[in-house]
Amino acid sequence: MALFTRAPKAEPILGQNRVVAAILGLLTWIIGLLFFFPLFWLVLNGFKEESVANASPTLVFDPTTDRFCDVTATSKWVSWFTELTNLCQPSEVTGGGLLTFSEAFSNSFWIVLISTVLVMILAVPAAYALAIRPMRKWRDVLFFFISTKFLPIVGIIMPVWIIARDLNLLGTRTVLVILYTAMNLPLAVWMLRSFFAEVPKELIEAAQIDGCSLMGQLRQVILPIVAPGLAATALLCVIFAWNEFFFAIQLNPTGASTMPVWVNAQQNFQGQFLAELSAASVLATFPVVIAGWVAQKRMIRGLAMGAIK
Amino acid sequence: MxxxxxxxxxxxxxxxxxxxxxxxxxxxxxxxxxxxxxxxxxxxxxxxxxxxxxxxxxxxxxxxxxxxxxxxxxxxxxxxxxxxxxxxxxxxxxxxxxxxxxxxxxxxxxxxxxxxxxxxxxxxxxxxxxxxxxxxxxxxxxxxxxxxxxxxxxxxxxxxxxxxxxxxxxxxxxxxxxxxxxxxxxxxxxxxxxxxxxxxxxxxxxxxxxxxxxxxxxxxxxxxxxxxxxxxxxxIGSPAMNLLDAEDVDGAPGIAGAAIPLEESVLSQLKSQDLDQVAVGVRPEHLTLGTTGIEGEVTVVEELGSESFVHVTVSHRGEPTTLVVRDRGETETGRGDRVKVDFGGPIHVFGSDGLRVEA
Structure with missing residues (x-):
């Protein structure tokens, strides 16, 4: 996460052997690079010709942005961008199917935005109640929330599909908004509850004595304090909803679907598609990485909250 | 208001x-x-x-x-x-x-x-x-x-x-x-x-x-x-009052073998009580170091400049017990000195129920 924030220089722990420290440092780098490598390879493949991508792995090649053009060829946004910058010429239109990049992007954008807003609207009061005015058995309630995540989605996809069909929601954005809201709600309640629990009790009591209503306490006193936590939670919901694939492909495989389905559609049954698939994946990952990077400062503050004074 | x-x-x-x-x-x-x-x-x-x-x-x-x-x-x-x-x-x-x-x-x-x-x-x-x-x-x-x-x-x-x-x-x-x-x-x-x-x-x-x-x-x-x-x-009070369970000295409450000077009305109220259950308290400023009184050994001297608190260990009810005495710098004492502690002010007596016995 912290790409551009420098960590303070690590002080050697007293009594720790320098050699041990060096080995541990090296190990950290190796593990970090192991995690980073697939992503690196994905980006690299996106800039290759199909033939190069499918040949034996190499780091030496002529980079090209043509694959990005190919996968977005039918997209009206990107075509004007291509004309404007003259970065590349699309070779031929392959894959993609019915769903274009711009459609998938805007579908994803709206579905993620609306579901995240809904999640926050529903989760804030729930978390407030659980953290600040807990009732009896509140731990059981909290457990119930998270228990909905124990169930493998594949186990409930049939009934969900049937319900969606009966409600005429198959192939709509609405069904994904509903499911993503339900999917992220338990997580958001859990996260927000822990942020709310860190708000000093005295602040709420002071507000009470100052004559502040319940809504006033939430709006004027509590929310400004947990704002970083809200941002962190919302970002996580955005990431999960943006990347969700299973519900999208099952319930909404065609025109009104999202980025992951569009990425999946870059596979085809004739010819090679690895480079195009990589380029599409990079495009699909990009917004999330940007969002994460922009929010990282707030997010870290959110995750490290707890200053009373 | x-x-x-x-x-x-x-x-x-x-x-x-x-x-x-x-x-x-x-x-x-x-x-x-x-x-x-x-x-x-x-x-x-x-x-x-x-x-x-x-x-x-x-x-x-x-x-x-x-x-x-x-x-x-x-x-x-x-x-x-x-x-x-x-x-x-x-x-x-x-x-x-x-x-x-x-x-x-x-x-x-x-x-x-x-x-x-x-x-x-x-x-x-x-x-x-x-x-x-x-x-x-x-x-x-x-x-x-x-x-x-x-x-x-x-x-x-x-x-x-x-x-x-x-x-x-x-x-x-x-x-x-x-x-x-x-x-x-x-x-x-x-x-x-x-x-x-x-x-x-x-x-x-x-x-x-x-x-x-x-x-x-x-x-x-x-x-x-x-x-x-x-x-x-x-x-209440700092340093705290010397508060001890009383010793029976000839039918009256005492500390370290010495009878405490008490008013007659207090003594008569204590008549019906078990003296072992009675507690006596003296504030450090109401004890003096001198030539008469309970004998003991100085263990600690807390010097504050304007005054000092002298901790004197005496034998009370057969056990070493510390009395804190306030001294206004009138006597020079140090650890190990043998000194005598005398009563120089009001003494508080608490009955077996823990309540104050008023004169």
Missing amino acids: AEVRYEAASRLYPGAEEPAVNKLNLDIADGELLVLVGPSGCGKSTALRMLAGLETVTSGSVHINGVDVTLKPPQDRDIAMVFQNYALYPSMTVAQNMGFALKQAKVPKAEREAQVREAARILDLTEYLDRKPKNLSGGQRQRVAMGRAIVRKPQVFLMDEPLSNLDAKLRVQTRTELVDLQARLGVTTVYVTHDQVEAMTMGDRVAVLKFGELQQVDAPRTLYSAPANKFVAGF
Whole structure:
């Protein structure tokens, strides 16, 4: 996460052997690079010709942005961008199917935005109640929330599909908004509850004595304090909803679907598609990485909250 | 202005065996500064929070200015509270913090600002009005918390250990400022502290609590000179009173083999009691080092400059026991010296029930 924030220089722990420290440092780098490598390879493949991508792995090649053009060829946004910058010429239109990049992007954008807003609207009061005015058995309630995540989605996809069909929601954005809201709600309640629990009790009591209503306490006193936590939670919901694939492909495989389905559609049954698939994946990952990077400062503050004074 | 009254007010926490505050009866006069003091867990904070409306009164009642407020929410009690950690709203400036209650009460902006400025002037906070709490020092935060309370001109101030987060020097200074401010404003104040020095120096009257029970409520001087029971005797005063179980010396209570000079009326009251159960107490300043009295050995000398506290180990009831004697530098003693301790002032006697035996 912290790409551009420098960590303070690590002080050697007293009594720790320098050699041990060096080995541990090296190990950290190796593990970090192991995690980073697939992503690196994905980006690299996106800039290759199909033939190069499918040949034996190499780091030496002529980079090209043509694959990005190919996968977005039918997209009206990107075509004007291509004309404007003259970065590349699309070779031929392959894959993609019915769903274009711009459609998938805007579908994803709206579905993620609306579901995240809904999640926050529903989760804030729930978390407030659980953290600040807990009732009896509140731990059981909290457990119930998270228990909905124990169930493998594949186990409930049939009934969900049937319900969606009966409600005429198959192939709509609405069904994904509903499911993503339900999917992220338990997580958001859990996260927000822990942020709310860190708000000093005295602040709420002071507000009470100052004559502040319940809504006033939430709006004027509590929310400004947990704002970083809200941002962190919302970002996580955005990431999960943006990347969700299973519900999208099952319930909404065609025109009104999202980025992951569009990425999946870059596979085809004739010819090679690895480079195009990589380029599409990079495009699909990009917004999330940007969002994460922009929010990282707030997010870290959110995750490290707890200053009373 | 208002007087405050607790009438057999109790607070029993759900699941607890004993009430945190047990049948508290307390009358606080208009404009008085009453200090609630006691060791941690004695229920002093709970008692304050019952008055604030932050804690349910399980039985009995609480009155402010003659009105029963037992069931009223905090915002309807016309009180202001200063918290131990100040509880300043971190997202608001000093001015917004101080004006928050007025804003809730829908006081017009111009009037609100005038009142905030006035309070800021009293507390010397004018130049900090636009700062956020995180950019203030501990002492400044404490003053903002005070300011937030006085801006409202409430009927009662409630203070829950408001000075305990300050360093020692600032605490002493703020203590006197606070007393002065309270006297000038004339607002009835209930002040909670665990520090008996703070209680003694600040309170018009001091209420001592232990295990949720009120032990004694009196002016500081009375509390010091006539503690109602063994607990108050040991709790009030620094260094603490020499409080020992008495020795039977020829049918009268004594210390280390020496009979204590007691009035006849006290002795006659003790006639019916088992002397082993009787406790005697002498404050360090009422013991003297001299040529007569109980013999013992000096173990520690605490030198304070103007005076020193000499710890003398004597043999009492067959065991080595330490008596603390205040010495005003009249005698030169050091560790290991053999000295004699004599009585030079009032002696407190507590019967087998722990209560004071009055002359």
